[in-house]
Amino acid sequence: MSVWTKERRLILAVESSCDETSVAVVEDGNQILSNIVASQIPSHQRFGGVVPEVASRHHVEQITLCMKEALTQAEVTPADLSGVAVTYGPGLVGALLVGISAAKAFSFAHDLPLIPINHMAGHIYAAQFVEDFQFPLMALLVSGGHTELVYMKEHGSYEVIGETRDDAAGEAYDKVGRVLGLPYPSGKKIDEMAHEGEDTYHFPRAMLKEDNYDFSFSGLKSSVINTVHNAEQRGEEIRPFDLATSFQASVVEVLVTKTLRACKDYQVKQLVIAGGVAANKGLRQGLELGLKEQQPEVSLIQPPLKLCGDNAAMIGACAFYESQKEQLADMYLNAEPSLIFE
Amino acid sequence: MKILSIDTSQQALGIALVEDGRPVASYVSLVNKNHSIRLMPGIECLMKEHGWSAKDLTRVVVAEGPGSYTGIRIGVTTAKTLAWTLGIELVGVSSLAAIAVNSQFSGLIVPLCDARRNNVYTGAYQWQNGELVSLLPDKHISLSAWLEELAEQDLPVQFIGVDVPVFEDTIHETFKHKQTEAHVLTNQLNPLGLAYLGSLKTPEADVENFTPKYLKRVEAEENWLKNHPDVTKQEYVKRI
Structure with a gap:
């Protein structure tokens, strides 16, 4: 039985896994009718990082407002919808529960199918708004909590072929930002600074030569922190722009090299970059250039910046395909903070 | 309705x-x-x-x-x-009112919820002409400060809620000389x-x-x- 029993194929999607409350209405899996994003960054900046209880409280304040705005902006009513999609993990448990509670209540009120979505799969589907997927496809998922290479042979099929063994790339950015005294979240600022310095510090490139698709950023992070501390102890000035350039050069080289190798070995047609760090200009340029030189037959799909961060539109796009696989939930749906790809 | x-x-x-x-x-x-x-x-x-x-x-x-x-x-x-x-x-x-409403006590009805580190969520309610009235507003407070505040009230006090046993000894100590009930309502x-x-x-x-x-x-x-x-x-x- 298909979920598509209405005139139009519309999904209301809800996302609340970290510090953004978002609700979207998506049509046919590839058109955004609305994508309301309430960002809590100004709040968490006070603490230098996301405080889970503060995040959960903001989600409750925002969730109904966002749902209402999403429907109004999309000019649709609950009766027009075919389903309700919601992120059920991975993420902060208290934050996830707000979105899940709202989605379940909405689904119950209007007798709509409930579609549970993996947040990381959602990130990949942000690219579906740019171009239709062609399989096989490789996705490089980089965010504050994840760094993974995911191979997809068809819609809804995810095989993690490589991942970070310690810190996520985005985590390393935030830690380096803190050492440089930059406000949270510092990824964008480091990216900007990296374009104005030179790679003079020559930080290590971890696991570059190893015969796998895994990553490691903890050694690089420590190397940057030690460099700064040693300079302080010796009373030397550090050169922040060169430091940012050197750090980013190491991250980008490792990500690009391993991703290109994976694309070649798996003979993919498309490469998707996804997650918050996918907004990084250095990474985008590195992948564009690498593919052009080495694998021009592979097309690179880069979601627009707004769709790289957490948002509900990507959850709605993913749900369009998940619902066709009949991956529906019932009222027992719970948050799974450590959800992984199966 | x-x-x-x-x-x-x-x-x-x-x-x-x-x-x-x-x-x-x-x-x-x-x-x-x-x-x-x-x-x-x-x-x-x-x-x-x-x-x-x-x-x-x-x-x-x-x-x-x-x-x-x-x-x-x-x-x-x-x-x-x-x-x-x-x-x-x-x-x-x-x-807290939803706990207090289960009691028919004529004095002060005091629901207690453990808020950890010897703090409680609490308030004081009383039935007046068939209506449950909040006499002391709901608050987060240390147990000792709250018991002092209650000891100054003229009315007898009844503590209710599943967490009351946690505080029972301290309550009896403070209210030794007063007419107090400290008990748990089973249908709290x-x-x-x-x-x-x-x-x-x-x-x-x-x-x-x-x-x-x-x-x-x-x-x-x-x-x-x-x-x-x-x-x-x-x-x-x-x-x-």
């Missing part, structure tokens, strides 16, 4: 259906389990069994806190989503009582902006405010 009441403010879960002042059904579970897994299945089952559909509801009553942060968020989010999307009334009731969670209180209140004017009553700031925020006394309230959430 068809009322659905929800209490997820403590470990126990309570759901009730009330029609035109008549109790129709209630579900209470005193086992500590995840509210997220039980609340909606409980509502779905109870309503189905009694032939109610979501569209029939006219009012949702929710225990708005204080209590378990995650618990009250699940209850409040569920209640306000239902009320908003069905276009029906929402009423928030103090989860009663969603029908919550629905009753909710049926008397004026509905919330702004459903979408309704939030839990935590009665306590997050510790990180308390510390930040201490170090930034001059900062005026800002918008901490922005549409992007």
